[in-house]
Amino acid sequence: MIDTWHSYSGNIHIHTRFSDGEKLHDAIAQDAIAAGLDFIIVTDHNVYVTGVEGYYRNERGRVLLLTGEEVHNVRRRPQASHFLAYNARKELASYASDPQSLIDETVKAGGLGFLAHPYEEDLPLMGEINLGWHDWDIEGFSGLEIWNYMSSFKNVIARHTTDLRWKNKLIAKLGALRIALHPERYLNGPEPETLALWDDFLSKGMRVNAIGSSDAHGTPMQLGPWRREIFPYEFLFRAVNTHVLLSRPFNGDVEHDRLLLMQAIGRGNCWVGYDMAGPTKDFRFTVQGAAKGIMGDEMPFGFGATLQIRAPVRCRIRVIRHGQVVTEVERESNLTYIPDEPGAYRVECLIPYEGRERGWIYSNPIYLR
Numbered sequence: 001m002i003d004t005w006h007s008y009s010g011n012i013h014i015h016t017r018f019s020d021g022e023k024l025h026d027a028i029a030q031d032a033i034a035a036g037l038d039f040i041i042v043t044d045h046n047v048y049v050t051g052v053e054g055y056y057r058n059e060r061g062r063v064l065l066l067t068g069e070e071v072h073n074v075r076r077r078p079q080a081s082h083f084l085a086y087n088a089r090k091e092l093a094s095y096a097s098d099p100q101s102l103i104d105e106t107v108k109a110g111g112l113g114f115l116a117h118p119y120e121e122d123l124p125l126m127g128e129i130n131l132g133w134h135d136w137d138i139e140g141f142s143g144l145e146i147w148n149y150m151s152s153f154k155n156v157i158a159r160h161t162t163d164l165r166w167k168n169k170l171i172a173k174l175g176a177l178r179i180a181l182h183p184e185r186y187l188n189g190p191e192p193e194t195l196a197l198w199d200d201f202l203s204k205g206m207r208v209n210a211i212g213s214s215d216a217h218g219t220p221m222q223l224g225p226w227r228r229e230i231f232p233y234e235f236l237f238r239a240v241n242t243h244v245l246l247s248r249p250f251n252g253d254v255e256h257d258r259l260l261l262m263q264a265i266g267r268g269n270c271w272v273g274y275d276m277a278g279p280t281k282d283f284r285f286t287v288q289g290a291a292k293g294i295m296g297d298e299m300p301f302g303f304g305a306t307l308q309i310r311a312p313v314r315c316r317i318r319v320i321r322h323g324q325v326v327t328e329v330e331r332e333s334n335l336t337y338i339p340d341e342p343g344a345y346r347v348e349c350l351i352p353y354e355g356r357e358r359g360w361i362y363s364n365p366i367y368l369r
Ligand SMILES: [Zn+2]
Pocket: 070, 082, 116, 117, 131
C-alpha cells in the first residue's frame, strides 16, 4: 500500500507559568523539540496568552507552538468541568460560569472545544474531590480528552490509596510515592469510564472526536522531605500524545500549518498514542472501497467498504463498534475488517510494556452511515 499521508505528533494540553506551570513558552518548546514533537498547544487556566505563537527552532529541529485555553469556573465547588478551547483566538474565561455559552462562543469564534479529563476519581488522600466533567446538560462540543496522563496518574493513586485512607495515612502516602517513582508500571490506558462515555455518545450517532495529552505542569512534588520535579515536560511529551494525519505537509508558515492542524483535529483525523510504550507515528486506520478515507471521516456504508488497520509493530488490535469488540487479533500488525452494519468503528491497539499489556493506540472512528 502506498502511503501518501503526512503524520505529525503533538501535545495539546500544557500549562506554563502564566497559570500553574513551571516554565515559559520558549523553554517548553525546547523540551518539545527534544521529545521529537511537531506541534504543541499551550492551554493555561483561564487565560488566553497572546504574542507567543509561532515556530520555535534549535539545532535539533522545530516545533509549532499555538495557544489555546483551559477554562473553568473558579467559583464552582468543586472547580470541576474543565474545558479545552482551541483556535478560538480570543479570551473565553468570561463565559466560564455557563458551560453551554462557553461551548457556543468557542464554536462561534471558529474554535474547537473539548471536555478535559472527563472522568476522575476523588482523591481522599489529598482531600480532593474529582475535577472531571460534571455539567452534562450541554451540546455542540467537539469531543473528549479521552486520555490525560496526569489525570490518569492521579486516578491510579486514588485507586491504590482509597482502602488505606482510614487506616494509615503514611502507608497511603508511601504507596503514592512508589507510584510517582514508576508511573509506567501503574498506568494501563485511558479510564474505562471515559471510553464507555465516548462509546455511548458514538452509539447515539454523535460525532465525538478524541484527543489525548499530558496536562504537563512541570511541577515539583513534595512528599515529606522528598522533593523533585516528578513529571518534567519532556518526559510527558514522550508519553500520551495526539497524532494527526494530513493529506498535505506542513510548510513552515504558521497560518497555513495552523489551518491544517485544526482541520485535522476538528475532523478527528487523529489518534491518541502512548508513545512511551512504542512510537505510534506509523499507525494507520483507513477505509477502502468505492470511497476512501481515514479515521474521523464519514463514508457511506456498503459499496465494499473495508476497514484496514496497520499497527507500527505486532500487537493486539481491536475494532470496536459502539462499545462492542467486533473483531480482535493478537500479535499482528495488520487487520482487515468488512463491517456488516453501519456505525462508528474505532480501533484500539494494546502492547506489552513494563511486564503487562497496556493501552497503546486509540483511534478516532470511521463513521459508516
Ligand atoms: Zn484540568
